[in-house]
Amino acid sequence: MSSSRTRLVLIDGSSYLYRAFHALPPLTNAAGEPTGALFGVVNMLRATLKAKPNYAAFVQDAPGPTFRDDLYAEYKANRQAMPDDLVAQVEPMLAIVAALGFPILRVDGVEADDVIGTLATRAAADGIDVTISTGDKDFAQLVRPGITLVNTMTNSTIDEAGVVEKFGVRADQIVDYLALMGDSVDNIPGVEKCGPKTAAKWLAEYGSLDGVIASADQIGGKIGENLRKALPQLPLSRQLATIKTDVELDRGPADLKLLERHAEQLRKLYRRYEFNAALKELDAGGAPAAPDLPAAELPVHREFGVRGISAPPAVTTDPALTGAGHYELVTTQERLDAWLERLRAAELVAFDTETDSLDPMQAAVIGVSIAVTPREAAYIPLGHDYPGAPTQLDRAQVLAQLKPLLEDARKAKLGQHAKYDINVLSNYGIAVRGVAHDTMLESYVLNSTASRHDMDTLAKRHLGYETIPYEQVAGKGAKQIPFSQVDLDTACRYAAEDADITLRLHRALWPKLEAEPGLRSVYESIEMPLVPVLARMEQRGVLIDTAALKKQSHELAKRMHELTAQAHALAGRSFSIDSTKQLGAILFDELKLPVVVKTPGGQPSTNEDALEAIADQHELPRLILEYRGLAKLRSTYTEKLADNVNPRTGRVHTSYNQATAATGRLSSVDPNLQNIPIRTEEGRRIRQAFVAPDGWRIVAADYSQIELRIMAHLSGDAGLLAAFHGNQDVHRATAAEVFGLPLDQVDANQRRAAKAINFGLMYGMSAFGLARQLGVGRGEAQDYMARYFARYPGVREFMERVREQAHRDGYVETVFGRRLYLDYIHSRNAAQRAGAERAAINAPMQGTAADIIKRAMIAIDGWLVDREDSARMLMQVHDELVFEVHETQVDAISAGVRERMAAAAELAVPLVVDVGVGANWDEAH
Template sequence: MTRLVLIDGSSYLYRAFHALPPLTNAAGEPTGALFGVVNMLRGHLKEKPEHIAFVVDASGPTFRDALYPEYKANRPPMPDELRAQIEPMMEIVAALGIPILREPGVEADDVIGTLALQAAEGGLEVTISTGDKDFAQLVRPRVALVNTMSGSRMESDAAVMEKFGVRADQIVDLLSLMGDAIDNVPGVEKCGPKTAAKWLAEYGSLDGVIAGADAIKGKIGDNLRAALARLPLNRELVTIKTDVALAQSPADLALRERDVEALRGLYARYGFNQALKELDGGAAAGAIAEKEPGVARGGGFVAAAVPASVEGLDPALSAPGEYETVLTDPQLSDWIAKLQAADEFAFDSETDSLDPMRANLVGLSFSVEPGKACYIPLGHDYPGAPGQLPRDAVLEALRPLLQDPAKKKLGQHGKYDLHVLRRHGIVVAGYADDTMLESFVLSAGIARHDMDSLAKRHLGYETIKYEDVAGKGAKQIPFSQVAIDDATRYAAEDADITLRLHRVLSPKLEAEPSLLSVYRDIEMPLVPVLARVEANGVMIDAEELRRQSAELSRRMLAAQQKATELAGRSFNLDSPKQLCALLFDELKLPALVKTPSGAPSTNEEALEAIADQHELPRVILEYRGLAKLRSTYTDKLPEMINPDTGRVHTSYHQAGAATGRLSSSDPNLQNIPIRSEEGRRIRTAFVAPPGRRLVACDYSQIELRIMAHLSEDPALLRAFAEGADIHRATAAEVFGKPMAEVSANERRAAKAINFGLIYGMGAFGLARQLGIGRGEAQDYIALYFSRYPGVRDYMERTRQQARDAGYVETVFGRRLALDYIHSRNASQRASAERAAINAPMQGTAADIIKRAMVRVDDWLADKRSASGESSALMILQVHDELVFEADEAFVPELLERVPALMADAAQLRVPLVVDSGVGMNWEEAH
């Protein structure tokens, strides 16, 4: 079936402009809208439509302006940075071979409507690519709408009905009643889509609604009757014309041959690297060369169209590699000699599991120079696999190199490989560089720091994926079953690309002394520390958790029964659809929070918003809280006990949060709720073995202390220097009374202000938290700033720095980018400003505890009991807290030294204070 794609260019240009951050190319030219439109066009062209057109509005008035002079009169003038992107957009569209249509006197909608119906009547399958809801009136057999930004598609009356509550032939009437604020078409006052759809369901059409207007009661009926005179005009304005006299017919809109040279120049100028890379055939340009005996060549290099970001790169860093499979003793000896002679080398491990605490080694790869790497298979056991060197013998031969602290090693997310080698008897020393962390420190705000993404970004290199050699889904085989030739191409490439990335990223860090310090002094020393903490693990009382699961189940059942009683009928508390029907249709509770599609939400925020109006939302929230505790912790943690160690081992992530805070997973031990009694109970199951105790050391109000340091506010500095209760001291300042006279409610208000300002809370949020009026909350904030002017000045100074530089920094120089600080979207911009204030405090707190972990780990290294076992183990890091497992006899020394080491991890203008406690379990230690 021949297809025609009609693209609403004007709609996409505006939507991309407002949806994306204000991107620019290297010359400072705006590219955000252009980037969005180009990506959308590339998506359509991948589907290879036979006919296509890019339709935009022509300049000048249209027939609608003659009908209604106020049509679109409320639209602001086009921003200059958007206007600058129109001409390059047209150049790219033309170079792609897409016909461009502009018809004076009508809108792009009318041109699209006319062509769509002509094409459908001629037997073509028509796709209208737009984000404009008005086009739903055109949906019919052979005419579908697709929104490439949201991925939604409407191709039937049923789809239109599901989205708008009316048929496609009723969309014009729906829009006539609702009006269109964007086009300045006023509808019936207070008539939204649901009311309009309800009227049309009852009366059939706009004419039917007009005829039955007298029967519609209440204020909305009065509003309808007041608007009756203008509804016929509304209908003319919102109806898309389908009979425009056009010079082109659908048959004239064939996709033409693209102008590759013009596209190359345009893509390079505007920095569209992925589009540039795809221009000449993508990965097909990098075919794998025929293998010599014992050697595999790296595949996936995109030979043509190197991204603009890697122009000027040393060709050796982006050329295909030569990889050797090590199967004999002479080959192994030769590679050990190369590793000994190299100043540094990259290494990587291949295993049979993603869990580093249980993974068995299948092979090792090494690289000593770009393009040169080897793979040593150690555990491939498929039928017909060639003979391999004995694993133990290979590890013994490599041990001196891997355990030599003077020999620099580098990896990509090397903590995993440190675990694997430790499990096989080798404690790696001299781990000097990690490309994941180099990328993270340089560009913490980007989403991905994995090797495949970094290779694309920095080398223009398309790596071989795990699925390429092991398969996907149910058909995926373990790496031990992968053919050794394929394994060599994949595994040796990992080591090779890691070395190449280091050669690119390291100079960039060297050029930024503050970032280099964060990398060298904080992140890299932390890698082996985190590996030890993860390997130590924590002991869990599985029986205690099972008892808690049973209790949670009983309480969940009671909550279900209570909910059924309140609802007057049974329903599924886990079904959002049933909850919506019950809460908003039957109980008529207000839907104060909506989903992105505009439907009533039943998430936690939505239920909290209406919990004061009916008891049922609060019961549902209680049920959900209990269910989450059971499924996430009490049921799951016993299953995660490692059978080899008898402990639970979490994984810490350094390159997760842009602020530098550590996160944990498998299991996530940083989000155990501690504000509820049930959450605190879970910590009682984290226990010490016989003869040992758990010790918890926690920074006290560290972010407020960092605020005092950064703002240099005299009153805050004085309060912390004197060791005062900071919230009581704040209340005394704000309310102008002695600390002894501060009431509990006044201290609570001061605490809310202290912490709220750190996270950018305004008067609305403070009012909601304290249960007071917004005006009173605003007065509190004004009083706070009058007593702490240094804080106000710091906040404004930081916002301005963010606007000027596009980033803020921690005390130690970690850089936190703020992509939306200049966004035209007020909500995005306000969020970026809040982040600008909070990030230096949260990031500095993260840096401090990382520095503390390195110092404490170093101090614990030689602390041994008479049996030779470690006197104490660091077993958990949770936000601002470190948890240890220690011999009873060693606890006093630990309590003396660890808080001192933690307090000495940073020299601020106020003292750092560390609270500590001891217990048989984690909860007791608080």
Template sequence: MSRLVLIDGSSYLYRAFHALPPLTNADGEPTGALFGVVNMLRATLKERPEYVAFVVDAPGKTFRDDLYPDYKANRAAMPDDLRAQVLPMCEIVQALGIPILREDGVEADDVIGTLALQGAADGLDVTISTGDKDFAQLVRPGVRLVNTMTGSQMDSDEAVMAKFGVRADQIVDLLALMGDTVDNVPGVEKCGPKTAAKWLGEYGTLDAVMAQAEGIKGKIGENLRAALPRLPLNRTLVTIKTDVPLPGGPRTLALRERDAEVLAGLYRRYGFTQALKELEGGAGVGAVLAEKEPGQARGRGFAAAAAAPVANVDPALAAKGSYETIGTVEQLEAWIARLRAAGQFAFDTETDSLDPMQARLVGLSFSDTPEQGAYLPLGHDYPGAPAQLPMAQALDLLRPLLADPAVRKLGQHGKYDLHVMRRHGVVLAGYADDTLLESFVLNSGIARHDMDSLAKRYLGYDTIKYEDVAGKGAKQIPFSHVAIDDATNYAAEDADITLRLHRVLSPQLAADPALEKVYREIEMPLVPVLERIEANGVRVDADELRRQSADLSKRMLAAQQKATELAGRTFNLDSPKQLQALLFDELGLPAVVKTPKGQPSTNEEALEAIADQHELPRVILEYRGLAKLRSTYTDKLPEMIDPDSGRVHTSYHQAGAATGRLSSTDPNLQNIPIRTDDGRRIRRAFVAPSGRQLLACDYSQIELRIMAHLSEDKGLVSAFESGADVHRATAAEVFGRTIDQVTANERRAAKAINFGLMYGMSAFGLARQLGIGRGEAQDYIALYFSRYPGVRDFMESTRQQAREKGYVETVFGRRLYLEYINSGSQGQRAGAERAAINAPMQGTAADIIKRAMVAVDGWLAAHRERALMILQVHDELVFEADVDFIDELRSQATTLMAGAAELRVPLVVDAGVGGNWDEAH
């Protein structure tokens, strides 16, 4: 019998998100939910069903909202980290060959219910893959439920009875009596599953229970009688529709051939290395977390990954090269003369560490002609290794060439190589092109820009992998132990392929003057600037952090003691199981948020939802906040202080976000909290050395100013030109007040609208943020657009441009391609439209601060002994300078930052000075 598997996609995503820790890939993108979904799909597809569908909710209202306006009114907005994983999830599902279904006006449950009954009637063996208890009402011959997280199944009345105490045909009545706090369907007060099952066991149906309500004694009988008017509506709300008009039946949902190339790119992007291995080996779907590969040489930039090759690749580009090992002074001098005569060459470093501040140079490679290259070994120290040129002698010979700005150098993720050479006494000049950045500017939306991926994509070339020469896992050796012959083939290939890639990518950039300008005037000049910022590092007061850790520990202990008093007994605050029993069983607090298994959740969202009903949840949240600050910052940052410099050195990534925003890792200094006193205390540990101060310069409301520039809305432009409080001015417009009459709440609402519109905030999101009804929030948005029609027109014209061109641009010409802007899937299309509106603002802000960094760094060139640029965080630059130089630096830095772009409204830069980062901010 053919099988039909109906996957409850929304359930999958939420269950995976709450069940797994907050995982991220190498670029800092959240992957926890994605990881869980891939594993659950792996289990679902293992048996190769003939027909399958991944069903998700369509955006917008459903018929249930029309019946009951407060339906799901209390449901929390999707967390940002989860929202970021929705589009990648859909991409993976599609690449796996699974149809994705969304239907307006109904929920995913209704689509699944309709297809399930149609499939059973058509003789298919139907499996509903879900953890949602509501689906138990559909169990019957030919329809079963499978919970892929627990492995449990329900395929008969007996199985449903064992779990819920009622038959499948009584589940709807059970749910109507119990209600559903998550969907905001109020049931009979104090009527839990046992009471509801008892009544249905005794009377049979909801109608019979209602008819016998007068005879049910006690408080629960009173509650039942009070609920009688709403129980029929409850039954309608919890009943899964099985007659939804659908464009196709179950047999139109055949499992398609998977797109292995797209799937491979996605698995590589999100670090699912085991899934990738199984895919390449033909073993099917699967995923495990990627492990960091210790000791990998950084010449390839990021971890190796391959994207789909571009069609019509010239076969000549994929030819294997011939490479030379440089072992004598004469050979090296000959290559130096050759490279100087060429005027341009690709180079790469091989090292023994991923940390550029600690990496030891093992060798250098060069290429000036495709298919030719050389490797200069300098630090191979395995037993029996051939004699190599002394490093100091070799670098002395190379220094004039590497320091000559007239000889152009090419690299792939060359910032790392600049670090390594500087630490070995060579200041490299003339770094002219970077193939990672060429690829990124051409299309920031492709999954990876590492050398191996680009070689496959643009050259059709399969590179030698690091594991091929160094092994992997526990048996992997450092590059200094790799045989020199093998090292030559691997390292010289790096330089050769980098040169070949440049010869393919550079003409593509030159063919588009706007993109060429972004690359030449923003990205490439920024490379040495970022290298200097990273090398400068920031001084961190380890003793202050230890004091903060001790204080946080004391306050955690106090919170534990307070929690014990409130509970009336001892319990483990870190145990979800104990918290669940205490909060919901003993104290009887409502379970507003459920786990994927249907149990009351104790996560932050769940505790916030009930914090106004009892003091204990608030104390637990306080304890968790303190614990996170200690583990993430005050305990960890001292361990990251470089032993040589005594400073913390982050790494900035130019190709980390499609919009052009910089990201940072090891440590991520862009996520240090600022909105709480405890978070700001962390910044107090970032200090200036004796005789110096910190200067923090921050763009004021930069993205909103960019919105005013792009929309040309007269009201918004006027507010900025006048120097008025733009949120107060907006409130005055929206609410028909004078600026002096605007209340604090009205300003707060205007601020939420101003910023929310740029990020696609819905009326529901605004309502939740402001604590008002959705209707009122929708009225606010409508009134806003009536007062600022230019903003509305800009948003619509941007969507239209995106639909026509497939991309949007920043003020400076940076381009963001929107793959799903014309998708037939409403969810994908809506996500792409939100990105289309936000990207020009966020991307332009990224361009502006990058331009500012280049300008300020240029001015600092003559003052490096007196001042350093040490941090870039969002829209802020942080400097360290001599006390007697701080005023001049402040004047110049704010002027240069304000002049980084010419907009229709002024760019305003706020600046502060202090002995630590918090004082300066």
């Protein structure tokens, strides 16, 4: 781009504002006013002025909805409300922008992107060189001769060649690229699991989104299935991602000359917000001064732990917790002895293992890292076997020397997701004890709604530290090498850093927990004691009858084949039963069935709700539903579970995620054992494959209506309390209250309606939702709800109290003090705000239920620790615990389990536990 040509700089004001806000710690002036975003914007604007553009504009989103909201009601529905600290900086920012002489543009009904797109294309057509100052990838679609992007945060410029280099597609393909990937921030639907590489590959092969859509049936695998499912919504996604270039504006590029700056107003603002370098530049008569902090050097906080109205956690300023560390590679017995001595003397030991597998039950230890003081750590390599690898200490001997320390319950230890390392070391006969802290759980308890609790994210969030990514040391994709092939020096820097950063994170996070007694109690009395309990369950695994699963899988495949033949007969021709496009054509174009549900793009939907809605009008939708149900069971369970059997133990070992669900619930992965269906015959057959060994029985114990009991406790409603104390069927009791009938006259439909009301209200269901579930009119459903609240006024009062607390504090709590932050409770978007209010009502109940069963697990594990030869806790499935019990001890263990589960919380109503026994899980349930 020639510097002699006329130049227009268009500044993406929203991008500037948010990037500056997230680029700096929460700075304030002497008066306590937030200044971080303001500080960054001023520096970026000063840098822009030094380049002396001929024309410039600061373009900001106007308040209110845009045409994209009309196209798609859920557009940007996931966006959190602007944090209060940022809201306070918007008006001062605009005042400074205006005082600097930048024209400010805001146009109703469109976004800033569309205003910039219109001005940029007009200016380029008039021969004006355009620079769009932004960090938003969406603007890459505007790049062409005469239009480039500049990212002031990285001092990088992108032209047409740069777009191809950065994204792997041409600028004219960017809109299609964005449509395929979707955008979780703007809530633009895309193709599930389609990332940048896949989108670029498809566009290279098929040329455009239209080409990809036309060739969808040729794309195989799961990603092909995902593409075909997304076909109806892709045109809408493209429309949402396209920046308008034809907005009606009251001025053109040549009307955007910089105005004379208002020096006195700037001086006032700079003094108020303490921008000293900018003030010095101004007082010097405009001579350039160094920015307060160069924009390219601003420390970037990629993700804050607490979102929405909650203040972001400050990055530590403790010099002991920042900066580079000193790491030692231990390859001699002399240096190992020295470190062992330090470990014995230390108050707290951070440890971590490097392995050759993500499956802890099959992983071999490649090395161990340790740390006892921040910024200092050691790595002991034990299994690096690349050609020419230096001699390392013997793995068995080193682990034997570490074993007394690791098994000493009095020696406090620290890990990041320590359960993984505990399980790995169990493969070597080491029973790790004394894990006093886990930084993943410290972060989780402090704010469970934060999106991630991995070490890399926590290091950025709390220490401002960029850790070494695994891909940097081992490569990625097909070229990734095992950690055993990483050279020792590189492995040391990576592995020792893990132990060091874990220790530093604990030093940063623990004081925050200490300052919150309720959260500290959740951490110390629930989450940390649960770690060894879950580790033992995962190590035990569960016995699976693989022959029964294979037989069922074969039968499912046979039935699916029969259903496919029947579907072809009903359609009058063959078609791909897995193709939503072909199915839609048959149902709605050929069979002329009514379109009851539509996709976000307005196309006829063939999802489960859509098929259910028309299943009474034709047999084909019912067949498709049955086929899909069987296909899911086969692919998820009957085929996969047998593959998950550990060859060493002969059992399936799941992993319980302790830091995933915001409400405190555990989740199960690799494989997921918590979602096996129980209401269908085929689902129950899968549970029949979970068996006890010879001489043992499966015992299943689950809480009866625990969340309703918690609702009774929290609301204190006299009617609910009386129903539970009287050991009544609470749904029948509710039906009697709502319909004004004696208990013995409540029929099955009335009980079903009452059950829907009980659970629906607990989950914040509206009258519309209840009407859909019951198959009645909205007015009738509204009448049911009104009668319910009239009979149970304490429930309504409880809901109002919770809503008030949520709006006041930004969070709600469980009975035991677990806290759930509500990102959107103050959102100006009514749907987001209503969703947050529903979550506020449900979270105390679901979270308390999660806390109760965790407490029960801890108590039962302590009781069973010396009874391993007679009973073992195997699985947790939300409100249910599953055990393997010797047949001679079934009665005693059942009674002990029931007693401890019932005593896990003192509520205003009794906790009732149902216990079943059988040769397999289905029989025991």
